[in-house]
Amino acid sequence: MVMSTRTEPETDGIRVAVSTVIFSLRRGARGDRPTIVLPLVRRTRDPHEGRWALPGGWLDRTEELDVAASRTLAETTGLAPSYLEQLYVFGDVGRSPGRVVSIVYWALLREGAKLPADAENVAWFDVADLPPLAFDHEHIVEYALWRLRNKVGYSRIAHGLLPDLFTLAELREVYEAILTRDLDPANFRRQVENSATLIPTERFRTGSHRPARLYRYDQDVELADRGPLPHPTAPFALSREARS
Amino acid sequence: MVMSTRTEPETDGIRVAVSTVIFSLRRGARGDRPTIVLPLVRRTRDPHEGRWALPGGWLDRTEELDVAASRTLAETTGLAPSYLEQLYVFGDVGRSPGRVVSIVYWALLREGAKLPADAENVAWFDVADLPPLAFDHEHIVEYALWRLRNKVGYSRIAHGLLPDLFTLAELREVYEAILTRDLDPANFRRQVENSATLIPTERFRTGSHRPARLYRYDQDVELADRGPLPHPTAPFALSREARS
Numbered sequence: 309m310v311m312s313t314r315t316e317p318e319t320d321g322i323r324v325a326v327s328t329v330i331f332s333l334r335r336g337a338r339g340d341r342p343t344i345v346l347p348l349v350r351r352t353r354d355p356h357e358g359r360w361a362l363p364g365g366w367l368d369r370t371e372e373l374d375v376a377a378s379r380t381l382a383e384t385t386g387l388a389p390s391y392l393e394q395l396y397v398f399g400d401v402g403r404s405p406g407r408v409v410s411i412v413y414w415a416l417l418r419e420g421a422k423l424p425a426d427a428e429n430v431a432w433f434d435v436a437d438l439p440p441l442a443f444d445h446e447h448i449v450e451y452a453l454w455r456l457r458n459k460v461g462y463s464r465i466a467h468g469l470l471p472d473l474f475t476l477a478e479l480r481e482v483y484e485a486i487l488t489r490d491l492d493p494a495n496f497r498r499q500v501e502n503s504a505t506l507i508p509t510e511r512f513r514t515g516s517h518r519p520a521r522l523y524r525y526d527q528d529v530e531l532a533d534r535g536p537l538p539h540p541t542a543p544f545a546l547s548r549e550a551r552s
Numbered sequence: 553m554v555m556s557t558r559t560e561p562e563t564d565g566i567r568v569a570v571s572t573v574i575f576s577l578r579r580g581a582r583g584d585r586p587t588i589v590l591p592l593v594r595r596t597r598d599p600h601e602g603r604w605a606l607p608g609g610w611l612d613r614t615e616e617l618d619v620a621a622s623r624t625l626a627e628t629t630g631l632a633p634s635y636l637e638q639l640y641v642f643g644d645v646g647r648s649p650g651r652v653v654s655i656v657y658w659a660l661l662r663e664g665a666k667l668p669a670d671a672e673n674v675a676w677f678d679v680a681d682l683p684p685l686a687f688d689h690e691h692i693v694e695y696a697l698w699r700l701r702n703k704v705g706y707s708r709i710a711h712g713l714l715p716d717l718f719t720l721a722e723l724r725e726v727y728e729a730i731l732t733r734d735l736d737p738a739n740f741r742r743q744v745e746n747s748a749t750l751i752p753t754e755r756f757r758t759g760s761h762r763p764a765r766l767y768r769y770d771q772d773v774e775l776a777d778r779g780p781l782p783h784p785t786a787p788f789a790l791s792r793e794a795r796s
Contacts, residue, residue, distance in 0.1 A: 368561035
């Protein structure tokens with residue numbers, strides 16, 4: 309009998325949490341490469357009280373998963389993402405006291421996003437210079453960065469970090485920040501122009517350099533092909549609306 | 553206050569299940585393109601009693617996630633995969649009576665794998681000709697197939713469906729079965745030879761056609777780059793061992 313080895317699993321006492329790794333872009337002084345940053349929340353209770361952790365919380369029994377990701381992100385940081393996608397489930401037995409299965413999302417935020425003025429125990433960190441994190445969150449951030457670096461190669465995901473209008477140099481700097489290496493400006497321009505996903509505008513960035521044309525991205529093109537996955541539910545749809 | 557909107561979520565009553573979409577290859581009469589098949593389990597209790605469903609079961613509180621996937625697969629079908637990877641979490645509120653969050657794995661099985669002789673309520677189905685499935689499992693299979701078709705383009709994942717030794721024609725047929733289209737034999741041979749992941753042997757497939765060289769794949773090369781994800785735990789490692 310195939311079934312004869314079955315013993316009844318002990319299914320009680322498993323709790324489901326939702327966390328989000330949300331990346332944004334921080335530009336430094338002119339000429340410096342921008343950096344990828346993410347917000348962390350300082351834990352105010354045990355386990356790991358005082359450590360920095362990913363924004364998150366418990367899944368509500370009546371709540372869709374991506375709604376829980378948006379809600380816990382808003383509650384802990386006040387931020388709303390421009391892109392949100394399920395990353396992976398982290399559920400190792402030893403990752404937390406008790407058994408906690410964490411459904412992790414990763415998200416993008418347009419550059420310049422600010423934390424609310426009254427935000428407590430929340431701060432931005434450069435991904436290259438993180439403090440020790442609670443639980444297995446360092447590993448989770450490492451995996452999310454790997455996914456971001458992979459995905460930037462075959463999707464228009466980088467646009468999730470940009471404002472409505474941007475120059476080609478600003479777009480290139482996003483790629484450079486994600487890939488942590490310099491790209492040849494002429495090659496980059498040619499590739500982007502060939503991809504036909506950007507729409508040139510008649511506006512220009514002026515300043516100390518010669519004027520640079522501003523581009524916007526095509527709102528009809530999805531940032532990434534999600535295949536037959538369901539479309540994000542209301543709260544995230546709203547935040548997509550808000551970005552246009 | 554950022555925290556002021558927080559209400560205590562109702563976290564009880566959420567159950568965690570693990571299911572696996574496991575693909576294999578079925579060769580028909582000579583000259584026919586092989587097909588992608590998967591095993592389904594007929595449900596013997598409500599909800600959806602009598603419907604076909606993905607192999608799976610409840611996560612045990614003390615069990616790692618991939619171990620649970622291997623265990624429930626073995627218990628319901630007697631099968632052990634040659635490749636196992638987390639696919640996605642399906643947790644829509646309305647997908648099942650009560651609240652069930654299903655952590656879904658996808659897996660590959662080398663061609664010719666057989667169900668145990670005493671397997672009850674388990675059968676192979678052609679992915680192109682599935683019966684109506686329980687819960688949201690049709691949608692899950694559709695997403696797993698999409699992932700398989702994508703991944704075959706940038707990994708050596710097709711090898712997970714092959715025996716130790718195979719001809720280039722047999723390898724091409726695996727790609728054709730996954731992509732559901734014919735590939736040019738000469739182009740295919742050139743691409744595979746350039747990829748340097750196959751090792752030619754001194755053995756040949758003989759039969760009614762002229763002898764065809766047998767190849768094996770390089771055991772030192774991972775089937776797919778998993779990035780910084782943890783390595784699969786014991787039971788799956790054993791089944792990887794078993795395949796070499």
